[in-house]
Amino acid sequence: xxxxxxxxxxxxxxxxxxxxxxxxxxxxxxxxxxxxxxxxxxxxxxxxxxxxxxxxxxxxxxxxxxxxxxxxxxxxxxxxxxxxxxxxxxxxxxxxxxxxxxxxxxxxxxxxxxxxxxxxxxxxxxxxxxxxxxxxxxxxxxxxxxxxxxxxxxxxxxxxxxxxxxxxxxxxxxxxxxxxxxxxxxxxxxxxxxxxxxxxxxxxxxxxxxxxxxxxxxxxxxxxxxxxxxxxxxxxxxxxxxxxxxxxxxxxxxxxxxxxxxxxxxxxxxxxxxxxxxxxxxxxxxxxxxxxxxxxxxxxxxxxxxxxxxxxxxxxxxxxxxxxxxx
Amino acid sequence: xxxxxxxxxxxxxxxxxxxxxxxxxxxxxxxxxxxxxxxxxxxxxxxxxxxxxxxxxxxxxxxxxxxxxxxxxxxxxxxxxxxxxxxxxxxxxxxxxxxxxxxxxxxxxxxxxxxxxxxxxxxxxxxxxxxxxxxxxxxxxxxxxxxxxxxxxxxxxxxxxxxxxxxxxxxxxxxxxxxxxxxxxxxxxxxxxxxxxxxxxxxxxxxxxxxxxxxxxxxxxxxxxxxxxxxxxxxxxxxxxxxxxxxxxxxxxxxxxxxxxxxxxxxxxxxxxxxxxxxxxxxxxxxxxxxxxxxxxxxxxxx
Numbered sequence: 001x002x003x004x005x006x007x008x009x010x011x012x013x014x015x016x017x018x019x020x021x022x023x024x025x026x027x028x029x030x031x032x033x034x035x036x037x038x039x040x041x042x043x044x045x046x047x048x049x050x051x052x053x054x055x056x057x058x059x060x061x062x063x064x065x066x067x068x069x070x071x072x073x074x075x076x077x078x079x080x081x082x083x084x085x086x087x088x089x090x091x092x093x094x095x096x097x098x099x100x101x102x103x104x105x106x107x108x109x110x111x112x113x114x115x116x117x118x119x120x121x122x123x124x125x126x127x128x129x130x131x132x133x134x135x136x137x138x139x140x141x142x143x144x145x146x147x148x149x150x151x152x153x154x155x156x157x158x159x160x161x162x163x164x165x166x167x168x169x170x171x172x173x174x175x176x177x178x179x180x181x182x183x184x185x186x187x188x189x190x191x192x193x194x195x196x197x198x199x200x201x202x203x204x205x206x207x208x209x210x211x212x213x214x215x216x217x218x219x220x221x222x223x224x225x226x227x228x229x230x231x232x233x234x235x236x237x238x239x240x241x242x243x244x245x246x247x248x249x250x251x252x253x254x255x256x257x258x259x260x261x262x263x264x265x266x267x268x269x270x271x272x273x274x275x276x277x278x279x280x281x282x283x284x285x286x287x288x289x290x291x292x293x294x295x296x297x298x299x300x301x302x303x304x305x306x307x308x309x310x311x312x313x314x315x316x317x318x319x320x321x322x323x324x325x326x327x
Numbered sequence: 328x329x330x331x332x333x334x335x336x337x338x339x340x341x342x343x344x345x346x347x348x349x350x351x352x353x354x355x356x357x358x359x360x361x362x363x364x365x366x367x368x369x370x371x372x373x374x375x376x377x378x379x380x381x382x383x384x385x386x387x388x389x390x391x392x393x394x395x396x397x398x399x400x401x402x403x404x405x406x407x408x409x410x411x412x413x414x415x416x417x418x419x420x421x422x423x424x425x426x427x428x429x430x431x432x433x434x435x436x437x438x439x440x441x442x443x444x445x446x447x448x449x450x451x452x453x454x455x456x457x458x459x460x461x462x463x464x465x466x467x468x469x470x471x472x473x474x475x476x477x478x479x480x481x482x483x484x485x486x487x488x489x490x491x492x493x494x495x496x497x498x499x500x501x502x503x504x505x506x507x508x509x510x511x512x513x514x515x516x517x518x519x520x521x522x523x524x525x526x527x528x529x530x531x532x533x534x535x536x537x538x539x540x541x542x543x544x545x546x547x548x549x550x551x552x553x554x555x556x557x558x559x560x561x562x563x564x565x566x567x568x569x570x571x572x573x574x575x576x577x578x579x580x581x582x583x584x585x586x587x588x589x590x591x592x593x594x595x596x597x598x599x600x601x602x603x604x605x606x607x608x609x610x611x612x613x614x615x616x617x618x619x620x621x622x623x624x625x626x627x628x629x630x
Contacts, residue, residue, distance in 0.1 A: 019468040023477070030478045139362075139614075143606035145558045147565045148599055151585050158589060258501070261470035268472070269562065284566055287476050295477055303468050 001318065008314050012307045016300075019307075023299030024068055024292075031290040033058040033084060056082050058292050071296065080300075081293035083286070089297045092282065097301070099174060099278035103267050104260075104305070106198050111205020111263075112256060118206060119213025120245060123221060131214075138207035146266040150200040150273040157196055169196055172275040197274045201266040205259065212255055216248040223247075246320060253317045257310035264302045356619035363615020366608035373605050377424040386414035388421035389573065400593055407593035409583070418575055419597045425576045426557050427605065429491055433556035436495035438549040441502035446537045448503070449510025450529065460507070463500045471497035472559060479568040487570055490563075494556055502548045509541050543620040550613040554606045561602055577602045 033056070037049045053059035057070050074081055080089035118138075122131040141149070157169035170176070170193040179189055220226060221244065229239040268280035275281075279298055286294035347355070357363055384405060386392060391412040392404070400407040406415035448459040475493050482489035513519060514537070522532050538545070557577075563569035564578025572579065577598045584595025 015464060015468055018465055022465065023469060023474075026474060026477050030480050032480065139610060140603065140607060143554065143558075143610055144603050145562050145565075145606075147562055148581060148602065151581070151588075151595075152599075155589060258467070261467070265470045265472040265562070269565075272566070283473070283476070287479065287568070290480070299469060299473060299477075302470060302473060306468050306470070 004318055005315060008311060012311050016303050016307055019303040020296065020300040021068070021072075023303065024071055024296045025064065027292045027295040027299065028058075028064050028067055031287070031292050031295065032060060033290045033292060034060055035290055036084060056084065056086075056293065058084070071293075075300075080297040083294045084289055084291045089293055092294070093279070093297060093301070096277060096279050096282055099276055100267055100271065100280060102194075103197055103201065103270065103276070103278065104263055106194075107201040107205060107267070108256070108260065108263055108309070110198070111202045112209050112252070114202070115206040115209025116213045116249065116252060119210035120217050120248070122210060122214045123217035123248075124240065126218065134210065135214075138210055141203050141207035142211070144204075145269075146200060146204060147269040147273060149203060150197070150270050153196050153200050154273065168192065171196060174276050193274075197270040197276060200270050200273075201263060204266060205263065208259055208262075209252060209255065213248065213252055216251050217244065220244045220248040250317060250321055253313040253320070256316075257306070257313040260306050260309035261302075264305060353619045357615050360615035360618055362611040363619075366611030366615065369604055369608035370612065373423065373601065373608070374427065376601075377420055377427055380420045381417060384414065384416055386417050388414065388417040388575065390414065390417075397591060399591075406597045407591075409594060410587070415593055415597060418580060419577075419601060422575045422577045422580045422598060423601050423605070425487070425570060425574065426560060426578070426602070429487070429494070429560045429570075429576070430553045430557035430605075430609075432491050433494040433498060433560070434549045434552035436491070437499040437556070438502060438545055438552055440495065441499035441548070442506055442538050442541070442545055443533070444499065445503040445506025446510050446533045446541070449507040450514050450533055450537060452511075452514075456507070460504075463503055466497060466500050472562065475559075475563060476566070476568045479563070483571060487574065490560075490569060494559060498552065498556060498559070502545075502552070505544060505548070506541055509544065510537055513537055513540055547613055547616045547620065550609060550616055554609040554613070557602070557606055557609070 033053060034049060037044050037052070050059055050061065054062070057067055057074075059067075071081065078090075080093065083089055083092060118134060122134055125131050144152075154171045157171055161167050161169060170189075174193050175186070175190050176193075179186065225247075226239055226244050229243045230236065234242070264280070267278065268283055270276070271278040271281040272284055279301055282294065283298045285291075286298065381388070386404065392408060392414065393412050395404055395408045396412050397410055398404060398408045400415075404414050404416060406419060408414060409418070444459055444463075448456040471494075474497055475490075478493060482493070519532065519536055522536055527536075560569055561576060561578030561581070564576045565582045567579075567582070570576040570579055580598040581595050581602070584591075584598065588595040
């Protein structure tokens, strides 16, 4: 088991390095930081622009490989560089990372657990009312892009707020800045801000997992080993949870890794629409501002997250399925 | 379970008077799938609306009517007008057109690419397989959305076809993995072996023997990829990284409509509804196709 984990981890580090390098090359070749200084009135002399871009390691006149080497040297030393507006990328990340992680962690955990539960329940009660209605709902949810879902939730909440007369759901920001009060009211306030963004990235996840979990569970339900478990005298519930779910949940671990990328994409939209100052919202700002260093840092962040989730999925698979460990 | 699956087609064949060909069987199963038929009809309507609908209105999508600013739906402007007097009906249909075309093109390109990569990797295995799967892993690490957004300056101000190529280039990986897995079992089958020992070149084996044998999966995946492509396209367009103004897609329309959609709901609800309905019907069709091609997956569970 330990060698398995060790091997997977090495593979993971390699992929992170490759993926973030690719991210850097793409960002450095597609984005043009120079455009931010050109065409201004009064015009900035070219030597000044060069000087400024050189200091930021974003000068398009320097060969891209040279810029890459400089970037890598800094990153290895734990410095992700400076943004175009001359803030440290590290500082910016430390301000924003928890905003995003909170959203992503709650979203992925809630989405996968609720999705698996709904899928199992749908499979056990196949073609009954819950299965049919939930099936349609998840189809609709999967056909709705996150940005549209977030907007609809936002409008729904605003309508509801005006109907009940108080602000129950907050639709902008992650907390009310001018709020004074005890820890409890601060906590409740944060929670009220958290509901809608979390909901908009969780719902898609629930729909996604429940479809696959339902299919996997249906396969297991008709399998021989479950019949054997029943035949040797286990109750339906025991057979289902001890012998059924354990097998049916295996493929979900793979989907967990794949869907994390989707979740990050979703977070970009929810953060933008609900005005959260997280990594996703920063990504949009940085691409629009041609900020190579910031974009590369965000790509690195998302690569690490996706691969971590892949790693967790691998370890979970190995823990659940002894056959995997032997490879 | 496996015995049961095998039995079902034979029962079906013996009950019908004449023997049905596979395509007839698939067609019959598909048209019995209620949601799939609903999807097919809805998608057909969307196409009719997008391509013939514009002829039923006197207003063009790029014309402005300065006498009607921000008017609710009326007989003159079926879906109302925007802040600057654009006809929402014509705009929505034009956006729908663009989104449908992009979705179809991307699905065809990315599924084609996936079929080739998957089949070559699975058939040649060894080093080719390792290199290609490394590439797949690498591309799967970074969300396609992030990469395309970063590359968006490359097609800003150029034709939207570049955007299509990018969407296809970063959307083929999962299908390729599935095809590779299927090719692994196909290449050990007798007919592929026979072809190989007869000296049929690799390229011919891949294109004439392997890919036709995974055609059903490819059709299903191409269908589902249409939905995925439309979702990615509209998402990117929503943030301004996709279809560029003055051109419109459903994503840009929704983006423009949201700011004032609470007071003027017609600005965005038609585009939003068209988007959801299109993707929904595509996924119903994909689901129906899957059940039609591979009845074992549902029948075995029904027992």
